[in-house]
Amino acid sequence: MVNQMQQLQEQVRQQQGRIEELQHQLQQLEDKNKAQYVDLDSRIGRLEGGNAGGAAGAAPTTSAAAPTTSSSAAAGNPTQGQGSNADPASVQAAYDVAFKALRGGDYAAASRDFRSFVQQYPNESLTPNAYYWLGESYYVTMNYPVALEAFQQLLKQFPQSEKAPDALLKVGYSQYELKQVDAAKATLTEVGAKYPGTNAANLAKERLQRIQSVN
Known part of the structure; x- marks a missing residue:
């Protein structure tokens, strides 16, 4: 019984580790997508600013x-x-x-x-x-x-x-x-x-x- 409980606890820990890894990978992907969006928006802002005499400012960038x-x-x-x-x-x-x-x-x-x-x-x-x-x-x-x-x-x-x-x-x-x-x-x-x-x-x-x- 003790061995079964230990095995079950180990399986739970392993599953938690896998879930955490997937969650972190998802967050990294979301962060990457956000960064790509900010970069694209910034470039569009610079182009608009150049065409309109600087009226449109570049989008702010963020970093951790x-x-x-x-x-x-x-x-x-x-x-x-x-x-x-x-x-x-x-x-x-x-x-x-x-x-x-x-x-x-x-x-x-x-x-x-x-x-x-x-x-x-x-x-x-x-x-x-x-x-x-x-x-x-x-x-x-x-x-x-x-x-x-x-x-x-x-x-x-x-x-x-x-x-x-x-x-x-x-x-x-x-x-x-x-x-x-x-x-x-x-x-x-x-x-x-x-x-x-x-x-x-x-x-x-x-x-x-x-x-x-x-x-």
Whole structure:
């Protein structure tokens, strides 16, 4: 009975992880579409302004503010065992607040809330996910050094997590953005070797091919 309950809990966690990933991908697609619309509207505004003597102004552009927290704070420096006595409802509520901010595009709030989560709940079942989304909240705002540290912390503390393949993939992405090309190539190659057949491995292969074509 205990084993069945543990298996059921693990299945629920896996399903939640997949749902979160799909929700985040949808949000990224929506953000991309919004950015494309703003860019198109801006160009139309400039054209109209040129034809009408500058009467029509360009549409304003928007961008997410990058969190400014230092990389050492992002990792959280969790204390082992702190989460063992935590109330499950409180853990879930804190996680939901952070994830809601991420889905809403408030990346500064998301990074703050996920960082607070991993500090307060360092050993909960949701902690690996929190580290992953902490890294994403920095990656999307191009704060690559802090994103890299968050992904690496996940891999160090939770190497068997379901989020490990995606975290290793994002380590490679972050390294490339930081101009660490050789390290990025090695990491992306490792993703394919360590997690063959996964979506992360496929994405790593595609990115590696693009990197090799320009370097």
